[in-house]
Amino acid sequence: MPSIAGLDPAVNLYQAKPHSLLRISLISGGWGVRRNLNQMGLHVGDEVSIIHKAPFGGPLVIESRGNRVAIGQQLAQKIGVEVVK
Amino acid sequence: MRIALVGQPNSGKSTFFNAVAGYRSLTSNFAGTTVEYTRGRARVNGDVFELVDMPGLYSLTSTSPAEACTREFLLEHDWDVLIHIVDASQLARSLTLTLELLDLEAPLLLCLNMMDEATRKGMTIDSAALSNELGVPVVEAIAARGQGIVETFRAAIKMHRQAPSTPPRPFLYAPEIENAVQELAEVVRPGGSQRAAGAPESRISPGRGVAVISPPIAGAQRLARFFNPRFEALQLLQGDPIQLALRDPVAAQATENIAAQITQRLNHPPDVALSSARHAACLNLFERVVRVTKPKADWREQVDRLLMHPLWGYVFLAAIFVGFFRLVFDVGKLGEGRILALFEQLIAILGQAMDPQGAWFALAQGALLGTAGAVAIVLPYLLPFLIGLSILEDVGYLARVGYLMDAVMHRLGLHGTATIPVLLGYGCSVPAVMATRILPSRRDRFVAALLAVLVPCSARMTVIFALVGFYLGAYWALAIYVLNLGVVALAGNVLAKIWPEIAPGMLMEVPPYRRPSPRVVLLKTWWRLREFVVIAIPLLVVGSAVLGLVEFFGWQNAINAALSPLTALLGLPAAVGLTLIFGVLRKELSLLMLMQALGTTQVNSVMSAAQIVIFTLFVTFYLPCLATLASMVRELGRKLTVAAASALLVMAVAISLAARGVLHLFL
Numbered sequence: 001m002p003s004i005a006g007l008d009p010a011v012n013l014y015q016a017k018p019h020s021l022l023r024i025s026l027i028s029g030g031w032g033v034r035r036n037l038n039q040m041g042l043h044v045g046d047e048v049s050i051i052h053k054a055p056f057g058g059p060l061v062i063e064s065r066g067n068r069v070a071i072g073q074q075l076a077q078k079i080g081v082e083v084v085k
Numbered sequence: 086m087r088i089a090l091v092g093q094p095n096s097g098k099s100t101f102f103n104a105v106a107g108y109r110s111l112t113s114n115f116a117g118t119t120v121e122y123t124r125g126r127a128r129v130n131g132d133v134f135e136l137v138d139m140p141g142l143y144s145l146t147s148t149s150p151a152e153a154c155t156r157e158f159l160l161e162h163d164w165d166v167l168i169h170i171v172d173a174s175q176l177a178r179s180l181t182l183t184l185e186l187l188d189l190e191a192p193l194l195l196c197l198n199m200m201d202e203a204t205r206k207g208m209t210i211d212s213a214a215l216s217n218e219l220g221v222p223v224v225e226a227i228a229a230r231g232q233g234i235v236e237t238f239r240a241a242i243k244m245h246r247q248a249p250s251t252p253p254r255p256f257l258y259a260p261e262i263e264n265a266v267q268e269l270a271e272v273v274r275p276g277g278s279q280r281a282a283g284a285p286e287s288r289i290s291p292g293r294g295v296a297v298i299s300p301p302i303a304g305a306q307r308l309a310r311f312f313n314p315r316f317e318a319l320q321l322l323q324g325d326p327i328q329l330a331l332r333d334p335v336a337a338q339a340t341e342n343i344a345a346q347i348t349q350r351l352n353h354p355p356d357v358a359l360s361s362a363r364h365a366a367c368l369n370l371f372e373r374v375v376r377v378t379k380p381k382a383d384w385r386e387q388v389d390r391l392l393m394h395p396l397w398g399y400v401f402l403a404a405i406f407v408g409f410f411r412l413v414f415d416v417g418k419l420g421e422g423r424i425l426a427l428f429e430q431l432i433a434i435l436g437q438a439m440d441p442q443g444a445w446f447a448l449a450q451g452a453l454l455g456t457a458g459a460v461a462i463v464l465p466y467l468l469p470f471l472i473g474l475s476i477l478e479d480v481g482y483l484a485r486v487g488y489l490m491d492a493v494m495h496r497l498g499l500h501g502t503a504t505i506p507v508l509l510g511y512g513c514s515v516p517a518v519m520a521t522r523i524l525p526s527r528r529d530r531f532v533a534a535l536l537a538v539l540v541p542c543s544a545r546m547t548v549i550f551a552l553v554g555f556y557l558g559a560y561w562a563l564a565i566y567v568l569n570l571g572v573v574a575l576a577g578n579v580l581a582k583i584w585p586e587i588a589p590g591m592l593m594e595v596p597p598y599r600r601p602s603p604r605v606v607l608l609k610t611w612w613r614l615r616e617f618v619v620i621a622i623p624l625l626v627v628g629s630a631v632l633g634l635v636e637f638f639g640w641q642n643a644i645n646a647a648l649s650p651l652t653a654l655l656g657l658p659a660a661v662g663l664t665l666i667f668g669v670l671r672k673e674l675s676l677l678m679l680m681q682a683l684g685t686t687q688v689n690s691v692m693s694a695a696q697i698v699i700f701t702l703f704v705t706f707y708l709p710c711l712a713t714l715a716s717m718v719r720e721l722g723r724k725l726t727v728a729a730a731s732a733l734l735v736m737a738v739a740i741s742l743a744a745r746g747v748l749h750l751f752l
Contacts, residue, residue, distance in 0.1 A: 031325050031356060036592050038360040039143035041178035045361075055395040058492035059501065059591050066206055067178055068597075070488045072500065072590025 014060065014076035016083070018050040026080030033078055040069050047084060086134040087163065088127075088241050091155060091186065092170035093179055094141030095596050097198045100228040101170060102138035103608045105129055105238060129238040137164065145185045146323045146356070159189070166192045166241040173210060173225070174202035174597075176375060180367040181360075183219065184256040188316050192244050193253055195223045196237045201230075202597065207380040215374040220253045229602050255315065258362050261350050265343050269321060270314035272339040322347070322355040385598045392482070398489050405482070406508060413470045413512060414543070420465030428457035444637050451633020455626040458671045463513065463712065466543060468614065470512050474520075475609040479601035484593060491591050497574060498581025500524075500591045503533040507573075510537035513544075514713040518720055519613060531721055532580050535729050538709040538717070539573050541566070544672035545705050551676055553701045556689045565701065572706070572740065624711045628670045635663075641682075655699055655741045658683070658692065668704050670711050675704050695748040699741050706737035 016022050024046050027034055042048070042064060051068065052061040059072045071079075090098045106125030127136040142152035145159075159167070169186055171179035176197070186193055195215070197203070203210060216223040224240050226233025257263060321329065321340045329337045347355045391397050432453055439446040477483050483505055491501030499507075503524055509517035517537035521530040541549060554562035635641060641663045645652075648662030660682045668675030679700070683691050692700070708730055709717070717726040 031354075034354075034357055035144070035146060035323075035360075038357070038364070040592060040594065041175075041181070041364070043361050043364045044357075052389070052393045052488070053395075054393075054398075054488060054492060056492040057495075059488055061393065061488065061595055065177055067175055068595040070484070070491075070501075070591055070593045070595050072491060072495075072592065074590040075592055076590075 011081060011083075012077045013048075013050075013062070013071070013079040013081050014073055016050060016081050018053055021047055021049050021084040022081040023047050023084050024079060025082045027078065028080065029078045033075070037075075037079070041065070041067050042069070042079075048081070086132075086165050086242070086245050087137065088134055088166050088168060088238070088245075089137045089139065089158070089164040090168050090170060091139055091159065091182075092141060093143055093172065093175075093182060095594060096141065096170045096172045096179070097228045098138055098141065098170045099123075099609075100602065100605055101168075101196075101198075101226075101234055101237065102136060103605060104228065104231065104234045106136045127238070129235055129242070132238075132242050134238075134242065137162075142182070144182060144360075145188075146320065165245050166194060168194045168196055168237060168241055170196045170198050170228075172199045172202070173197040174199055174206050174208065176203070176208070176210065177367050177371040180370060181363045183221075184363045184366065187219070187221070187253050188255045188313075188319060190252040190255055190313060190316075193221045194237070194241050194244060195219065195221055196233070197223060197225045198228050198233075200225050200233075201227050205381055205383070207378040209376040209378070211374045211376075215370070218370055218374065229599070229605075256363070256366065258359065262347065262355075262358060262362065265347050265355075266315060266318045266322065269318035269339060269343045273314055273317045273321065273336060319359065323359055388598060389485075392485055393488060398485075402486060402489055405477075409473050409477070410512060413466055413473060416469040417466035417543075420468075421461055424461035424465065425457060428453060428461055444634065447633045447637035448630050449633075451630040451636075452626050454633070455629025455670070456622070458629065458674070459622045459625045459712075463515070467513055467516060468610070470509075471516060471610045471613050472606060474509070474516065475606040475613075476601050479599065479606060479609075481596045481598045484595050487591070487593060488595065497532075497536065497577025498585070499529060499532055499536075499577065502591070502593065503529060503536075506533045506537045507540065510540040510542060511546075512542065514538045514542045514709050515716050516613065517542075518713060518716045521720055527721075527725075528584055531725050531729070532577065532584070534717060534721055535580065535732070536573050536577055538713055538729070538733070539569070539576060539706070541569055541705050542672065544710070547673045548676045548704050549701055552679075552688065552697050556697055557694055561698065565698075565705065568702075568740075569705065572736070576736070624715055625670060628711055632667060632670065651738075654738070655703060656745050657696055657700055657703075661700060665704070665707070668710075669708050669714075672704065672710050694752045695745070698748060698752070699744050702744050703737050703741045706740055707734055708737075709733070 013022070013024075024042060024044050027037055027042075027044060037043075046064050048062045048064040050060050051063050054060070057073050059070045060076050061068055061070050063069075090101060092098045102123060102125065106127040123138040125136050125138075127134055137158065139155040139158055140152065142155045144152075145156055167186065167189070169183055171183070183193075183195055197210060197212060197215075200210075210225075212223045212225055222240055222244065224233060224237045226237055228234055258266070321336060322344060324340075326337070326341065326344070329340060344355045347353075347358055351358045353361065392401050432450055435446065435449055435453065439449065486504055486508075487501035489501070490504035494501050494503050494507075497503075503521075506517045506520040506524075509520050514537060518534050521533045521537065524530045524533055549562050549565050553565060635644065644666065645659050645662035648665065649659050651665075652659050652662050661679060664675045664678040664682050667678040679688065680686050685691060688697060708714070714726060714730065717729065721729070
């Protein structure tokens with residue numbers, strides 16, 4: 001489990017390239033944001049990839065261990081990721 | 086015996102409920118929220134028990150109204166066995182809730198539903214090993230095909246019979262967390278160190294839907310069996326610190342101290358530390374009990390590539406909804422004609438049996454017309470509509486609609502999920518308002534409901550087409566629709582400014598496509614229809630009967646006179662006053678009554694083109710019909726309904742006045 005401090009996220013999830021394998025390195029935002037993401041099974045250290053991206057600043061669909069979640073732009077921007085491959 | 090069903094959304098809980106308690110079930114409403122749990126009597130193999138189905142929840146620390154409702158039920162009501170139903174194909178994520186439920190230290194049964202889905206994903210689950218690891222019985226099921234349902238309930242009944250069995254072991258965190266939890270548990274324990282005599286008790290009474298679980302002293306309703314200091318401490322550490330500080334400063338101070346210790350030792354705030362620990366434990370558990378092979382090639386992947394495509398996705402969306410509305414409209418029209426003819430015969434028979442000049446006939450005819458309005462005009466559209474909606478929902482398409490429309494809805498201050506109620510508004514406002522229940526916050530439900538009743542429903546469509554379309558031409562009718570879209574956009578924007586959205590944006594599970602079970606679709610339709618039948622039909626019948634009497638006693642002149650300031654302001658003939666009252670009962674009635682009130686079917690002989698447009702605009706915007714208002718009260722509460730209705734009325738007057746000012750340039 002990497003610590004939150006000391007990781008410099010290269011990009012946020014919204015800017016990341018679709019279909020590449022990413023690792024969540026940081027979840028910024030308050031208690032509510034963390035809790036909502038954790039409940040959806042998304043934690044720091046999890047590997048995810050972007051499957052679909054809606055046009056006009058719409059949401060992303062990401063996959064993590066067979067679990068598909070749609071995330072709005074604002075929320076995706078609060079998630080720091082690093083590219084695994 | 087009472088068995089409670091709990092599980093994440095989309096885990097198929099309701100399928101279990103409906104399989105054994107589909108009919109004779111009751112709904113109970115929690116005050117202040119629109120969320121409800123469902124209770125029913127069930128019988129399995131001769132054993133009768135009470136079954137409770139609760140809204141889905143992801144975690145016990147949740148705060149959305151639906152989830153808070155479930156949590157309150159779990160802690161404040163008595164139950165004997167809890168069945169946690171999980172989507173087996175999402176096992177790793179679902180088990181995190183199981184670990185939280187273990188902390189209740191009460192009889193728990195784990196049911197792995199959707200085993201076929203798990204198999205398709207290449208998962209082989211060793212249930213016996215999982216049962217061993219968790220220390221609770223594990224049952225497998227494919228509820229959509231009826232497999233494993235009876236077995237699940239039998240296992241739960243068996244658990245109850247063997248009582249008093251030892252409660253399951255709670256999930257233990259790392260020692261540094263457990264020590265901190267223990268320390269906090271000492272504080273919150275009734276009579277604990279910080280709660281010595283004279284210590285201030287919480288001054289703020291526990292409210293519903295508040296973020297944290299009531300600490301033991303504030304939460305007087307808490308059942309004694311759930312008075313578990315360790316559980317309380319865990320909830321406090323994971324709750325919203327701001328809410329806690331507001332509710333109970335003493336507990337908040339103690340929690341803050343211990344939270345600071347945890348944060349210092351583990352580098353994470355306690356909510357992250359605990360959630361991550363559960364997450365890691367579940368991944369570990371998953372590794373030990375599940376063997377994963379390559380999943381089968383899935384055609385659904387290809388379908389999503391089309392239906393969620395940045396271009397084709399929208400083409401299919403438009404095609405699917407046009408097709409859906411077409412179908413609803415065609416089926417509805419077929420039904421409407423036949424059922425209306427039946428009612429006309431009934432009224433004719435009534436006219437022979439009673440004195441057609443008497444007050445009783447006026448009353449009976451009014452009541453019959455009201456029933457006809459509900460049964461012949463609303464039901465034929467509502468029924469196919471609700472069936473179609475349930476199918477779209479169960480297949481999994483509605484989640485895709487939310488995804489596609491999120492960007493557009495954001496301009497209106499809503500999320501993609503709110504598309505559904507707003508689109509439904511074009512068919513009938515009643516199910517549209519009911520559909521706002523899928524939205525997480527009260528604010529979102531209010532905004533979506535207001536926009537949904539603002540778009541012209543099919544009844545208002547008939548008024549627009551029969552008046553403006555017929556007398557002024559199709560382009561004028563279209564112009565009203567365009568104007569309406571503009572008003573919807575404006576209203577959404579204004580509302581977003583007055584009452585900004587709080588949630589940071591969409592976060593929604595995208596379920597795999599599933600074949601809907603006909604039984605579940607029909608039951609869901611019936612549940613939604615029942616609300617219409619129970620709420621709207623009595624109102625329509627009574628309202629129409631009263632209006633029948635108004636006509637009989639010739640009170641329409643008094644009513645028209647009372648409404649004359651409004652009609653004069655809008656530049657309309659005074660005779661249309663009563664039709665506006667009728668319009669609140671049923672929108673299309675204002676059209677029929679208009680012809681009656683004016684004494685001619687040639688409306689253009691007594692009203693100018695501009696008056697026709699103004700009248701139609703006013704009828705389109707002014708107030709939703711009685712059935713819609715009733716469902717708004719149910720979903721939003723009385724206060725917000727009154728606010729919405731007043732806003733609509735003001736808006737209708739403003740739009741009609743503006744039209745009056747502008748129209749003479751064109752007509």
